[in-house]
């Protein structure tokens with residue numbers, strides 16, 4: 001156990017001190033933080049500047065969080081110039097037409113049409129009481145935030161899983177190819193070396209996730225997005241970390257096993273292909289689940305390892321999932337992880353000292 | 369004491385050698401505490417294979433390795449020091465960290481590992497490079513780091529595969545000093561080498577392998593006496609045909625005739641030589657390890 005800890009510690013120290021790690025972490029944290037400000041930046045303009053030429057100002061009700069400012073222009077020519085200069089978003093001329101620079105902003109168009117109709121009806125003494133809106137599902141107001149969170153999480157989990165999985169694979173080949181493994185394995189058992197490497201790089205992955213998630217949540221607090229976050233965020237975050245670990249151990253163990261079949265860094269890519277495909281598949285399914293968390297496909301695949309490793313946490317973020325379902329599918333995934341560990345450790349133990357030509361997995365498994 | 373008995377190993381053959389390749393064909397020898405054992409043999413003779421089996425990197429098909437009278441176990445190997453034939457280090461890790469790490473892996477505590485590392489780097493002339501990444505070092509210096517890795521935990525047995533290759537004379541001396549010191553402390557040392565003069569100078573005993581078999585083993589002196597010396601006589605300007613009927617071979621350089629003979633009646637040769645001319649040299653020359661090696665492998 002002591003050796004395993006030493007191996008893990010070396011992995012963590014080596015990674016955390018490397019410039020690539022620090023820079024990569026900062027960049028991802030900044031990106032995720034930027035996402036927290038994105039609704040502000042890309043959610044349409046916060047204010048409209050509207051103009052009139054020879055007509056009344058329309059009773060436009062500004063959408064939530066936006067403001068409307070009115071200007072008056074002496075004639076149509078002045079209005080056109082203002083539009084081209086970008087001084088106004090739209091100008092109402094003679095109470096009958098609307099000018100805009102390019103195509104009229106869709107939302108603004110609807111607002112103007114509604115206001116125009118309301119004004120005309122009003123003039124005839126017709127009062128139209130606005131429709132009251134009410135969402136039936138209690139937590140519906142979190143839908144937008146949850147969808148964003150789930151999508152972000154899909155990327156985050158995928159990139160962290162791929163990154164750490166490749167780290168494990170390259171580390172295994174580094175040790176095998178340079179024969180350090182001959183010295184290492186004369187002082188410890190293969191499972192200790194493998195376990196230490198997986199544990200160490202898993203911790204590095206966790207550090208990554210925690211920093212990025214904290215960065216995102218912090219930025220959301222600053223940007224005010226946090227008010228849209230559903231209750232039980234802690235549960236979601238913890239769930240994500242646990243699911244990451246399950247998925248990571250699964251993929252990393254198999255990656256180590258596959259990597260132990262080759263002796264040169266150049267061969268890592270091709271030997272990892274099947275696993276990469278599986279992870280990509282998982283990613284696509286999870287992406288789909290982020291958009292349709294209650295669809296049948298998402299519901300079924302959140303029980304099927306290794307898809308569940310990403311689908312379940314993404315669904316947890318996207319919608320409310322009963323605890324028993326989460327626990328049940330985690331148990332199934334844990335079984336798959338145990339299977340991967342048994343298989344991976346066997347392949348690794350038999351293959352890692354056999355340097356030279358690339359080994360075939362069947363040949364390794366059929367060996368006595 | 370380390371004892372190898374009847375180790376056999378056959379490698380699976382490729383398409384060109386369907387029967388496989390016999391690497392070890394019954395290797396047996398023992399190394400006593402405090403003994404320096406030189407392992408020599410032609411390329412492909414089986415030295416590396418033997419050492420890898422001792423270190424558990426490879427499994428023998430049959431035969432056994434015993435340590436202190438009991439079958440060698442994994443836990444024992446943790447206290448061995450090993451330098452593999454193909455050197456392996458973490459290229460991006462610094463020298464000191466690397467040596468310290470291996471010290472820890474072999475059971476040293478943090479401060480003991482730090483101290484042992486500092487001492488060893490000092491002795492191997494690496495103190496200035498302690499903070500450098502291994503990949504920034506020259507090959508010979510990487511080799512010294514590799515040695516430090518094998519030595520850091522004060523091993524109970526040293527198994528070194530060609531430890532001297534690639535070292536400059538200063539480094540060779542430094543390594544020799546370290547090895548002799550460990551040996552005096554009772555540690556058995558096995559090393560393979562193609563530098564036979566060095567083996568002859570350092571080793572208490574040698575083993576010569578050829579095609580997976582131990583063809584000669586014992587102390588250097590013992591091997592020599594088994595081999596017997598070569599009688600060498602130099603006669604100046606002798607009468608023609610002076611050596612007719614004598615054993616051995618005569619080479620002529622100017623007026624100097626040199627006769628070399630093995631297992632001959634030296635007194636008879638001396639009498640004939642004195643009669644033939646002026647004897648400039650008469651003596652029995654001990655075979656060098658190179659002579660013994662060539663003889664044994666032939």
Ligand SMILES: Nc1ncnc2c1ncn2[C@@H]1O[C@H](COP(=O)(O)OP(=O)(O)OP(=O)(O)O)[C@@H](O)[C@H]1O
Nearest residue numbers: 379389390391409410411412413414415416417418
């Ligand atoms: N992994 C392997 N697969 C197949 N054959 C091997 C393997 N390793 C060694 N051999 C064969 O076993 C024999 C002994 O090799 P070994 O490396 O032990 O020789 P050596 O005495 O160390 O030689 P050198 O002085 O060149 O290092 C050689 O014929 C070699 O081709």
Ligand SMILES: [Mg+2]
Nearest residue numbers: 415416417453
């Ligand atoms: Mg060799």
